[in-house]
Each structure stands twice: as structure tokens, then as C-alpha cells.
Amino acid sequence: MTDDPRDLLRSYLRQRAELGEAELVLDRLSAAELQALLAEQKTAPAPRLVPPSDARREPAADPRRESAPDPRRESSPNPRRESGPPAEGPEKVEVHVRGGAPVPGTVPHPPSPRAPAAYVSAEEISSLPILADVREIALGCPRCGLARTRTHVVFGEGRENADVMVVGEAPGQDEDRSGRPFVGRAGRLLDLVLMSAGFPREDVYICNVLKCRPPQNRNPQPDEVSACSPYLLKQIELVQPRVILAFGTFAAQTLLGTDVSIGKLRGRTHQYQGVPLVPTYHPAACLRHPAWVRSVWEDVQRARDVLDAS
Structure with a gap:
């Protein structure tokens, strides 16, 4: 060496x-x-x-x-x-190089295994037996136009048999760079709120409806949600959580199949295919509206109560 x-x-x-x-x-x-x-x-x-x-x-x-x-x-x-x-x-x-000027050149290496792969149907995704297989397909997913603008696919992370599953909306800039969900300011707030209810990050499974960042953090479009939902539904099926925390409008509406606003959905427990689902505001929204943090805390405590009672 x-x-x-x-x-x-x-x-x-x-x-x-x-x-x-x-x-x-x-x-x-x-x-x-x-x-x-x-x-x-x-x-x-x-x-x-x-x-x-x-x-x-x-x-x-x-x-x-x-x-x-x-x-x-x-x-x-x-x-x-x-x-x-x-x-x-x-x-x-x-x-x-932060602040540096461009210098031309190349570094030799084999082709990246993360390049966009062939289109995989929703039926094929639903038949995959383990999360590792779903992740492998997702990392090269070409199912929507976000494949052309992403830096990394943000598949999800955490315990694969977690009791609590956190579902967000879409990766942001920090997540797109790192390939990990909820790692920016909103992620730090999420960690604090989860910990307050006895849900340390390492004990939950965290993912998003979309696995790729929409440009300029715009709202997910219907075709993108439709294209990416098979991954989320398979993640839920394989993790088999005892309670789902849906953070944000698109997470709650996608899983509940509704267009009701998050303000009207939160505050009570819903069901997703027999699994209790607690919707609440997204941590990023709380950064813009700090008064909502209290509501999020209450909703996460509701999930705690649901889990303890099951």
C-alpha cells in the first residue's frame, strides 16, 4: 500500500x-x-x-x-x-472542486451499473420477491422523464422489517446528491420528531412516492406518480409495517387514493390495505410554517399510540 x-x-x-x-x-x-x-x-x-x-x-x-x-x-x-x-x-x-476552475481530462473505469436500464412493467415490479431486487431495478429506472434529470435514484433505506414506515413525497436537492431520503434540513427535523415518539431513524424504513427529484423541487406530476408508485407499493408489501406515517399531500393522497387536502386528512388514523396510516404535514412545509410542527408532533404521537395498541 x-x-x-x-x-x-x-x-x-x-x-x-x-x-x-x-x-x-x-x-x-x-x-x-x-x-x-x-x-x-x-x-x-x-x-x-x-x-x-x-x-x-x-x-x-x-x-x-x-x-x-x-x-x-x-x-x-x-x-x-x-x-x-x-x-x-x-x-x-x-x-x-468547490470554487475551482474546470480542467479537462478523464479517469478510466468500467461502465456504470446505474445507467438507465430497460423499461420494467408494473407487473414485473410487483412480482419481485425481495427489496434488493426492487432496488436494483429502481436504480436504473427509465419509467418517466425524471430519469433524464436526476443525479441519483433515492430508493429508500432503513430496517426492512420495520414496524414504522415513513413515506414522503419526493427527493430534494440534498437527497438527489446523496441518494438517501430525508438528509437535508427537513430530514433533520423529521429525525427529531420521530425520536420524540421513540422512533429512532435506524428503526424505521424511510422512502418517498417519487424516487427521483423533480426539477427545481416542483410538485410531482400525475404521470410521474403513476410511473413510480409500483416501487412504493412493493416496498410497503415487502416491509409489512404495522403503521405508516405519510408526510405531505402527495404521500397521503397517493396511498389513500383521494384528492382531499392534507389539512383535512391529518388528525386521524386511516387505513391502507389494513395497515393503519397516519397522514401529516411534510417537514419541509413545517420549515416554512413553524406553527405546523406541533401538529406533526401530535400526528407522530398518534402513530406511537396506534403501534402500542396493536
Whole structure:
């Protein structure tokens, strides 16, 4: 293993690319510093650097560490640590440096397994036996136009046999960057409200109606909800929660098959195919209307009571 930061950075970039990452953020060095780090030979081009408006953070090699390379590296059996490109040929990966200027180049890696796949019907999705299979299909889903604008599919996460299932509306900017649901400001508020009722995040299953972010966080469109609903319905079927918390208008209306407003739906317990469902305001709406936090807290406590009584 080598301690040379240039080799560590090249190895890290290749490994992330092999895992399907389309972009990375290195915010502890400038574009010029990174270009200098990666410059080894004229035949080894550097990654292309794209300055995003607000890119997410990824760990990066520290450019300030300098030490002699370990000679054992030359005989390392790990092919990912070799400096040469794979036989398949190079593909581009975007490395974002906060505040840096673009520098042309490529990092070789195999084709991403997360590329849009063939269309899978709702019937095929409903026949999948485990969440891992549903997730695999969803990660390459081309079922609606959001496949062309997303950064990551936000499938869902949590205990696969959770008693409590949280259903939101759609990923936001932070979720689109990370591939995880409820990780921004609204997510932090959600975590606090859930914890207040004795539902730590690690004990619940969290997902959204839409698995891809609508541009500019606009409301989900009917065709997008229709295209994405088979994933949500299968998640509920496989997790088999004892209570569902539906956060936001589209989550509640989609699961209850109604166009009644969330203000009229909340405050009582409904049923989704025999599973108690408690609708409430979305945490993002509470950030705009802080007075609603009390109502959300009451609704989550209602879910607690339902679970304790079952």
C-alpha cells in the first residue's frame, strides 16, 4: 500500500467510479493543486473538474501529505491499485472542486451499473420477491422523464422489517446528491420528531412516492406518480409495517387514493390495505410554517399510540 497522495487519489477515484459514482467533490484543495497532484505523465490525463453551484461533499486524499511511495505497491495483487487503465477503455467522471476552475481530462473505469436500464412493467415490479431486487431495478429506472434529470435514484433505506414506515413525497436537492431520503434540513427535523415518539431513524424504513427529484423541487406530476408508485407499493408489501406515517399531500393522497387536502386528512388514523396510516404535514412545509410542527408532533404521537395498541 502506498502513502503517496497522488496514487491514493487516483485509486480512490477509480474505485468510486467502479461503484457507479458520476461525480465527486474535493473541497480541500484548488483546481490547480489537484491538477498538480494528478500530473504524472502526459499519457495519464487528469479528471475533468466541474465547479457546481452547491456540490455535495465526498472524502478526498489530503494534498498536504507527502511521503515516499511504498515499493511494495509494485507487487500489489489488488488490480484497483494499478495505475494503468482497464481493458474496457476510459470513461469520463466529473470531479467537483468547490470554487475551482474546470480542467479537462478523464479517469478510466468500467461502465456504470446505474445507467438507465430497460423499461420494467408494473407487473414485473410487483412480482419481485425481495427489496434488493426492487432496488436494483429502481436504480436504473427509465419509467418517466425524471430519469433524464436526476443525479441519483433515492430508493429508500432503513430496517426492512420495520414496524414504522415513513413515506414522503419526493427527493430534494440534498437527497438527489446523496441518494438517501430525508438528509437535508427537513430530514433533520423529521429525525427529531420521530425520536420524540421513540422512533429512532435506524428503526424505521424511510422512502418517498417519487424516487427521483423533480426539477427545481416542483410538485410531482400525475404521470410521474403513476410511473413510480409500483416501487412504493412493493416496498410497503415487502416491509409489512404495522403503521405508516405519510408526510405531505402527495404521500397521503397517493396511498389513500383521494384528492382531499392534507389539512383535512391529518388528525386521524386511516387505513391502507389494513395497515393503519397516519397522514401529516411534510417537514419541509413545517420549515416554512413553524406553527405546523406541533401538529406533526401530535400526528407522530398518534402513530406511537396506534403501534402500542396493536
